[in-house]
Amino acid sequence: MRHNLGIARSKAPQAKIWAIVKANAYGHGLTAAMRAFDSAEGMGLIEIDGALRLRELGWTRPILLLEGFFDASDLPLLAQYGIESAVHNVEQIAMLESAHLTAPINVHLKMNTGMNRLGFTPQAFAAAHARLRAIPWVGKIAFMTHFANADDAFHENLPLAEQLRRFQEGSKGLVGEVNIANSAATLLNNGLNGAWIRPGIMLYGATPGGSSAAEFNLLPAMTLESRIIAVQQITLGEAVGYGSRFVADASTTVGVVACGYADGYPRHAPDGTPILVDGVRTRVLGRVSMDMLMVDLTPVKGAGLGSRVTLWGNGLPIDEVANAAGTLGYELMCAVSPRVPMIEA
Ligand SMILES: *Cc1c(COP(=O)(O)O)cnc(C)c1O
Numbered sequence: 001m002r003h004n005l006g007i008a009r010s011k012a013p014q015a016k017i018w019a020i021v022k023a024n025a026y027g028h029g030l031t032a033a034m035r036a037f038d039s040a041e042g043m044g045l046i047e048i049d050g051a052l053r054l055r056e057l058g059w060t061r062p063i064l065l066l067e068g069f070f071d072a073s074d075l076p077l078l079a080q081y082g083i084e085s086a087v088h089n090v091e092q093i094a095m096l097e098s099a100h101l102t103a104p105i106n107v108h109l110k111m112n113t114g115m116n117r118l119g120f121t122p123q124a125f126a127a128a129h130a131r132l133r134a135i136p137w138v139g140k141i142a143f144m145t146h147f148a149n150a151d152d153a154f155h156e157n158l159p160l161a162e163q164l165r166r167f168q169e170g171s172k173g174l175v176g177e178v179n180i181a182n183s184a185a186t187l188l189n190n191g192l193n194g195a196w197i198r199p200g201i202m203l204y205g206a207t208p209g210g211s212s213a214a215e216f217n218l219l220p221a222m223t224l225e226s227r228i229i230a231v232q233q234i235t236l237g238e239a240v241g242y243g244s245r246f247v248a249d250a251s252t253t254v255g256v257v258a259c260g261y262a263d264g265y266p267r268h269a270p271d272g273t274p275i276l277v278d279g280v281r282t283r284v285l286g287r288v289s290m291d292m293l294m295v296d297l298t299p300v301k302g303a304g305l306g307s308r309v310t311l312w313g314n315g316l317p318i319d320e321v322a323n324a325a326g327t328l329g330y331e332l333m334c335a336v337s338p339r340v341p342m343i344e345a
Pocket residue numbers: 020022066146181182183184198199200201202208
């Protein structure tokens with residue numbers, strides 16, 4: 001994670017970094033993230049309790065809430081703990097206006113430049129800014145937007161350049177720091193020259209999609225491992241698991257792995273999804289069940305009870321597993337369940 005932060009830094013050497021640690025640092029744990037990202041200028045996340053936890057753990061630098069506060073009652077806490085907040089709608093501005101805070105809150109005014117998720121339109125942006133500026137307990141005002149297609153410069157509906165154009169137009173004449181680049185924009189567009197970048201997924205050694213982490217020299221932060229707990233010998237025509245989805249076309253040695261969808265392995269992984277046994281690449285066989293999945297041990301010489309299984313991570317990029325299962329590394333990381341013991345290396 002520390003190495004990957006260095007890659008982000010090298011892509012945007014002038015920028016300060018909001019290390020994005022939402023969803024429990026994409027499943028890696030806030031404590032580990034805080035240690036690995038101790039050279040980041042700030043941490044960004046969604047959860048207010050996570051922000052307070054970072055303060056409790058001793059993080060004294062800026063913290064940014066990417067969706068901002070959810071209720072007026074959140075505001076005194078933000079002021080007390082110096083937590084910065086995205087402001088993306090008029091309801092939040094109204095809550096700020098009627099709060100009476102004893103310490104200033106730094107805010108990040110968000111523009112909707114075509115993602116149509118959060119933010120003010122470019123046309124409404126300056127007025128929102130003026131309202132914020134008039135609030136005595138609003139401190140610094142920064143500007144943010146989010147790209148829908150940062151990994152596809154030629155997207156037919158909404159190319160990145162068009163979002164950038166709208167952002168520049170809507171924020172013309174306003175003075176403040178800008179943060180716009182997620183991992184994809186950081187990796188592919190060198191941080192886009194904002195004062196800050198907001199990398200998430202790349203810090204954990206996966207890519208936003210379409211490319212490979214190794215291509216960017218990113219290292220996997222998480223390795224999900226288990227063991228073989230049973231072995232079955234089956235012959236041609238015999239099937240494996242619920243629904244008998246996989247049917248053997250030859251004599252096959254089947255290994256049973258103690259890991260299933262209740263651990264966060266994707267239930268939709270098809271036959272053939274890559275997996276390592278004793279470091280050797282083989283394939284998933286049959287439907288993933290709640291607590292187990294089955295693999296082909298036929299090509300793995302000497303494998304048996306107790307053999308080590310790598311579901312993703314070192315030696316098997318999470319992007320590859322995600323791709324086979326029709327999802328993204330993001331979802332796999334976040335979905336590792338609490339019953340999986342986490343061992344920090
Ligand atoms: C999650 C998030 C990021 C980080 O995105 P990655 O694709 O993981 O780099 C950046 N900005 C905002 C607003 C986010 O919600």
